[in-house]
Amino acid sequence: xxxxxxxxxxxxxxxxxxxxxxxxxxxxxxxxxxxxxxxxxxxxxxxxxxxxxxxxxxxxxxxxxxxxxxxxxxxxxxxxxxxxxxxxxxxxxxxxxxxxxxxxxxxxxxxxxxxxxxxxxxxxxxxxxxxxxxxxxxxxxxxxxxxxxxxxxxxxxxxxxxxxxxxxxxxxxxxxxxxxxxxxxxxxxxxxxxxxxxxxxxxxxxxxxxxxxxxxxxxxxxxxxxxxxxxxxxxxxxxxxxxxxxxxxxxxxxxx
Amino acid sequence: xxxxxxxxxxxxxxxxxxxxxxxxxxxxxxxxxxxxxxxxxxxxxxxxxxxxxxxxxxxxxxxxxxxxxxxxxxxxxxxxxxxxxxxxxxxxxxxxxxxxxxxxxxxxxxxxxxxxxxxxxxxxxxxxxxxxxxxxxxxxxxxxxxxxxxx
Numbered sequence: 001x002x003x004x005x006x007x008x009x010x011x012x013x014x015x016x017x018x019x020x021x022x023x024x025x026x027x028x029x030x031x032x033x034x035x036x037x038x039x040x041x042x043x044x045x046x047x048x049x050x051x052x053x054x055x056x057x058x059x060x061x062x063x064x065x066x067x068x069x070x071x072x073x074x075x076x077x078x079x080x081x082x083x084x085x086x087x088x089x090x091x092x093x094x095x096x097x098x099x100x101x102x103x104x105x106x107x108x109x110x111x112x113x114x115x116x117x118x119x120x121x122x123x124x125x126x127x128x129x130x131x132x133x134x135x136x137x138x139x140x141x142x143x144x145x146x147x148x149x150x151x152x153x154x155x156x157x158x159x160x161x162x163x164x165x166x167x168x169x170x171x172x173x174x175x176x177x178x179x180x181x182x183x184x185x186x187x188x189x190x191x192x193x194x195x196x197x198x199x200x201x202x203x204x205x206x207x208x209x210x211x212x213x214x215x216x217x218x219x220x221x222x223x224x225x226x227x228x229x230x231x232x233x234x235x236x237x238x239x240x241x242x243x244x245x246x247x248x249x250x251x252x253x254x255x256x
Numbered sequence: 257x258x259x260x261x262x263x264x265x266x267x268x269x270x271x272x273x274x275x276x277x278x279x280x281x282x283x284x285x286x287x288x289x290x291x292x293x294x295x296x297x298x299x300x301x302x303x304x305x306x307x308x309x310x311x312x313x314x315x316x317x318x319x320x321x322x323x324x325x326x327x328x329x330x331x332x333x334x335x336x337x338x339x340x341x342x343x344x345x346x347x348x349x350x351x352x353x354x355x356x357x358x359x360x361x362x363x364x365x366x367x368x369x370x371x372x373x374x375x376x377x378x379x380x381x382x383x384x385x386x387x388x389x390x391x392x393x394x395x396x397x398x399x400x401x402x403x404x405x406x407x
Contacts, residue, residue, distance in 0.1 A: 091336060092334065092336045092357060092358075092359050093336065093357070096336075097336075137330070137331075138326065138330055138336075138337040138340075139336060139337070140330070140334070140336055141330075141331065141334060142331075226334055226359075238324075238328075240310070240324065242292060242308065242310050243324060243325065243328045244328065245291050245292065245308075246308075246325060246328065246329065246369065246380065246382065247329065247333060247335070247358075247367065247382075247384075248358050248360065248365045248367050248384045249360075250290070250291055250293075250306070250382075251304045251305070251306050251367070251382045251383070251384035252302065252303075252304050252365075252384050252385070253290055253304070254360070
């Protein structure tokens with residue numbers, strides 16, 4: 001059984017030793033992540049460097065990506081990116097286009113997030129983001145296109161480190177709690193333990209949220225009636241003039 | 257004189273054989289081609305089918321022509337792709353069938369283009385008609401034109 005001052009001194013000692021350790025770990029982790037990102041971004045120039053590239057894939061970022069089940073061949077495995085795309089399209093049939101967009105999302109394992117009379121927001125697996133954007137262009141005339149990629153690699157790495165450290169702190173506090181001498185000390189350690197546990201849950205929640213945002217990209221498409229839009233004059237010359245003869249008018253012999 | 261008559265008879269036979277090579281779907285008759293098309297057939301309702309044969313430049317493949325046609329029709333002309341499928345023309349030549357919706361003067365049209373590449377030639381079979389008229393016949397038309405010879 002220890003006296004109250006002894007318990008408080010023990011908590012104080014734990015904090016004093018843990019905080020520099022946490023800061024040191026965070027700094028070391030960040031440096032490691034930056035070094036790994038730099039090495040991944042620079043492929044080996046010669047065959048002799050090839051083994052280094054193999055090692056680079058074992059660096060924290062690549063390992064982190066592999067742990068999360070992300071394909072290491074994809075760019076998202078090296079940088080953790082959240083893709084968002086916004087398309088504005090002029091189409092002949094708005095309702096049909098909204099439905100076609102939803103079908104596209106279903107087809108690739110995605111889902112509809114929101115829908116209105118003339119717009120739809122879908123979420124698709126990250127690997128399908130650019131192929132789906134390309135396929136959506138076939139629905140009509142693209143009036144605007146905006147693609148953003150939010151890099152959350154640093155935040156993700158920080159969260160992983162903070163989680164690891166918070167879990168270590170929790171374990172130490174549990175050990176202290178077992179040695180607490182009286183009710184007051186027990187309550188104080190438990191209060192601190194609860195705070196750390198809440199922090200762990202918050203970090204885990206944010207990591208889970210980032211995982212979802214990284215795994216599925218968001219595409220928002222707004223449709224307008226094709227006739228209401230001024231015609232876009234954009235017809236580059238082609239060495240195949242017969243392509244311009246294709247269409248309903250030629251086949252049916254419609255003049256004018 | 258006999259020789260001239262033989263040539264004329266041979267030409268007539270060849271012409272007859274060539275004319276019969278293009279099996280037409282029910283309700284269609286063969287008419288003179290317009291523009292640069294090689295074959296043209298029309299229905300009483302006004303639907304039409306054409307065959308176009310163009311030179312395929314070096315490295316021109318099916319993907320190239322599909323994209324070229326798609327860009328021309330969708331990006332520049334306001335056609336809307338309703339369906340796209342890979343086909344086998346005559347059970348051997350790979351091709352792509354693209355079906356488009358198109359509106360002109362308040363009338364809804366269906367436009368189908370089958371594109372095939374064979375050696376230095378690219379073949380386009382186009383089918384067009386008012387949406388309501390052509391919809392019931394589309395399968396029969398597609399089946400018939402798929403047997404057209406590519407030569």
